[in-house]
Amino acid sequence: MVLCVNNVSVSLERSRIVDGIDCQLKAGELLMLLGPNGAGKSTLLKAISGDLPYGGSVTLSGRELGQWRPERLARQRAVMPQRVEVNFPLTVEEVVQLGRPKIASGRSDLVVDELMNELDIGHLRHRLVPGLSGGEQQRLQLARVLAQIIDSPGDRLLLLDECTSALDPAHQQMVLDLVRRLAKAEGMAVLAVVHDLNLAAQFADRLLVMKAGRLVHEGSAREVLTPELLDTVYGFTARVVELEEGYPMVVPRRRGPSSAYTAPVNPSCRQAS
Numbered sequence: 001m002v003l004c005v006n007n008v009s010v011s012l013e014r015s016r017i018v019d020g021i022d023c024q025l026k027a028g029e030l031l032m033l034l035g036p037n038g039a040g041k042s043t044l045l046k047a048i049s050g051d052l053p054y055g056g057s058v059t060l061s062g063r064e065l066g067q068w069r070p071e072r073l074a075r076q077r078a079v080m081p082q083r084v085e086v087n088f089p090l091t092v093e094e095v096v097q098l099g100r101p102k103i104a105s106g107r108s109d110l111v112v113d114e115l116m117n118e119l120d121i122g123h124l125r126h127r128l129v130p131g132l133s134g135g136e137q138q139r140l141q142l143a144r145v146l147a148q149i150i151d152s153p154g155d156r157l158l159l160l161d162e163c164t165s166a167l168d169p170a171h172q173q174m175v176l177d178l179v180r181r182l183a184k185a186e187g188m189a190v191l192a193v194v195h196d197l198n199l200a201a202q203f204a205d206r207l208l209v210m211k212a213g214r215l216v217h218e219g220s221a222r223e224v225l226t227p228e229l230l231d232t233v234y235g236f237t238a239r240v241v242e243l244e245e246g247y248p249m250v251v252p253r254r255r256g257p258s259s260a261y262t263a264p265v266n267p268s269c270r271q272a273s
């Protein structure tokens with residue numbers, strides 16, 4: 001096992017935010033963590049990253065997190081937090097390079113070039129980061145994080161907190177295709193927090209669902225994404241239809257007035273015929 005999380009709990013300001021979580025992740029597996037706002041997903045990820053004190057045990061390749069030397073840990077596990085603010089005037093290329101501390105700045109690094117191209121930020125390499133759009137910044141942060149572990153030997157753990165939340169649909173697909181390829185072809189173990197249930201259904205091997213600090217469900221997309229569970233966990237009213245390929249697709253039900261609303265037509269907006 002790459003990651004073993006055993007009875008992990010986190011308390012912040014005397015509140016129990018994460019409560020007795022158990023999960024395991026093996027090489028090549030892509031696990032997605034779902035749950036409503038405030039369920040404790042980011043807090044759990046921070047504990048697994050070693051960024052927050054926790055009760056219980058978290059092992060990476062069989063060794064407790066606290067026993068890893070920081071520089072070794074940084075080569076085996078990379079973390080993309082939910083929010084990263086870069087307000088200093090570095091270029092896109094320099095920020096990706098931050099993930100490669102062993103490579104002297106200014107030296108050409110194929111990994112940096114490849115990652116920038118894979119994530120469609122190669123054309124932005126000389127741009128300063130504060131001027132980038134939200135989606136460009138998010139792809140940049142993923143490139144920096146991947147640069148840290150992509151060519152490390154041994155087990156590698158990638159922890160992603162809502163890494164597609166700012167992306168348009170084509171870039172969501174690009175990023176999740178890449179992450180899935182890194183798992184399946186390169187053997188990375190990936191744990192990703194997501195809110196988009198349909199992306200989770202398409203890309204994850206297994207889903208975990210948290211609510212109020214606890215793990216409440218675990219299984220395949222077909223087992224987890226049911227109307228009953230979505231209602232219980234999120235208070236979300238949805239239909240679940242099965243696509244030809246066997247994946248479930250979640251469609252929100254419209255609530256409230258059922259009569260169709262017909263917008264008044266503004267004559268100046270009529271299409272020229």
Ligand SMILES: Nc1ncnc2c1ncn2[C@@H]1O[C@H](COP(=O)(O)OP(=O)(O)OP(=O)(O)O)[C@@H](O)[C@H]1O
Binds near residue numbers: 013017038
């Ligand atoms: N330092 C803190 N002190 C007290 N409570 C905190 C602290 N940090 C987070 N919390 C609370 O812990 C709960 C879980 O937060 P967390 O960010 O883990 O949720 P989440 O599941 O990732 O939510 P979201 O989907 O909105 O990102 C929230 O109610 C949050 O307000």
